Amino acid sequence: MPVEQRLCSYSAVLMGSPIVLKLAEPDERLAGDVFRLIRQQENLFTVNRAGSQVMSINEAAGKHPVAVSAPVFALIERAREVSVLPGSCFNFAIGPLVKRWKIGFKGDSVPPAHELQALLALTDPARVELDAQQRTVFLPLAGMEIDLGAIAKGYIADVVKTFLRQRGCFCGLINLGGNLQTLDAPAGEASWAIGLQKPFGEPGALVGTIAVSNKSLVTSGVYERYFELNGQRYHHILNPQTGYPLDNELLGVTVISDSSLDGDIFTTLLYGLGVEKGLAFLADYPQIEAIFVTRAQQVVLATQQPFRLLDETYYVTDSIA
Template sequence: MIDLLKAKKLIFLLVIVISSFLIITGCGRDSGADIQSAEDNSFIMNTLVQMRAHGENAEIAVEESMDRIREIEYLMSRTLEASEVSQINDNPGEFIEISEETQKVIAESLYFAELSSGKFDPSIGPIVDLWGIGTEEARVPSQAEIEEVLEFVDYNNLEIEDNRARVTKEGVKIDLGGIAKGYAADEVREIVKKHDVPSAFINIGGNVLVVGNNVDGSKWRIGIQDPRRGRGNVMAIVESKDQTIVTSGDYERYFEEDGEHYHHIFDPESGYPARTGLLSVTIITDLSLDADALSTIAYVKGLEAGMKFVEDIADVDAMFITEELDVHLSSGLTGIVEITGPDFNLIEGENFAD
């Protein structure tokens, strides 16, 4: 069953650790000393949101960014009764007027569903509810229960028409959790740029996005979490500027029962947590919304199919970590990723694209 003590410790660890994925390079004694800075840590979208900005308008950029993330949560959370997503789920067959923001995210979720042949599916809600992973009601459902709700997991039952959307079948429940955090991070970047803030990072539950360089002029150093250990333990470092780094792994939300590990990344076809021999997949690209969806898709597809999928998309790179602790990099990351974990093996020279 769920380790409740571990769950209670999680929030505490999140507060004291700047980021499980982000290592901030130290500034020189004089470098950046006179630059205004602002930061905030808030619990939004069911996760810890951490932001830091450096520049003349840093404070207003951080404040506005946090408010924007709350607005997105209010629109797209499936657990808030008044949200637009909840209104869609609670009124099957009826078109619900939605905001431009929700319209965009739903449209993008359908795009990635088509692109991945259903490996990413915004109608995964019934499976999420059945397993209850991340709640005190987490359990292993029976095969019969899974088969019963799989009838409702089909993104073709979600329709969007201009500023309206609906599910066409009672029992279908959409869940934008696999893409909404990425959209929120992209919105933060626009706010930061609007206020001419030259240096900032945002971490929304592991969805990391950096703007510009670090305050000392160097690139941001992004640490990739060791998937076997707690937050703050990294196994690789990537230097980055104006990019997003998003990781999907089997260690973020999970429970154990009878010696089995059950995580929250579901295969929409089977209704079970994806079993592909992977511990995590990290996507590095420009748009956090894309990275959010792509990390899930690549994880569910597995190493070979996932790598082929990523290599076919321009300006997207990925790092796969297998259960054997082998690290596989897409072609664009060769020579860029620094492996710091002594137990990990960097596998180079493989080509899954053929």
């Protein structure tokens, strides 16, 4: 999500994504501290690094509970809570399916149906056992794996926001490759102008921009990681009920919220619901706003933040046609 204003910019590749930090004033020391903080947090939650607490949980599946730190336990507890909601498309126990598809990680084939069915039996989030007193996590079946990839970036973005404010930095933004957390807008500006990527467009092509300040924006779309086979596109947003990519009218969802962690959760929930059910769902969560982009070139606004359309092949509405 590109940003129009030009400030002091620092970048690094972390969590498998380019990370960009923008500050009102040059501060290489602060930028370095932010990147070190992100790396430390990543080491707690990744499933791809030896020694991470999440990897230790997965390696102990079917064997024994694993004690974890307070932040890791709290995030797993939140992920489980959302995963067991009736009909939820958020599932932190979906690790075996993600690992088998490998979409975005050189995966370019459709797994046999019988393999997906076998893996579905290992993805029931209600089976994950949490002991708050001992702060342990136990996966009772060998082969079970939790995956916090759908929630960790949001948590880390919120940690960075708090860290920046503690260091006296109140103007800036951090982009964690899809999770963007803003602080105050630059001097003389009322807000940040954040660009929303055009699905399957050229790099830098935007559907429009949204004006925000001290808000998180999280976008999830089918155009981020996918492969095509025999004329069909397979994207990385999996349906935990079927094991296959979710198939509805959406190309992407952007959630605007105070917390980037909430943004991570609601992008997945809303994508799974689709536009009509998603709009109804949001009625119970006034603190969450969203923008839906559909295959029919609609930009459905469920937000009070000013939006500017830049691509005339799309049209703006506040309801599904």
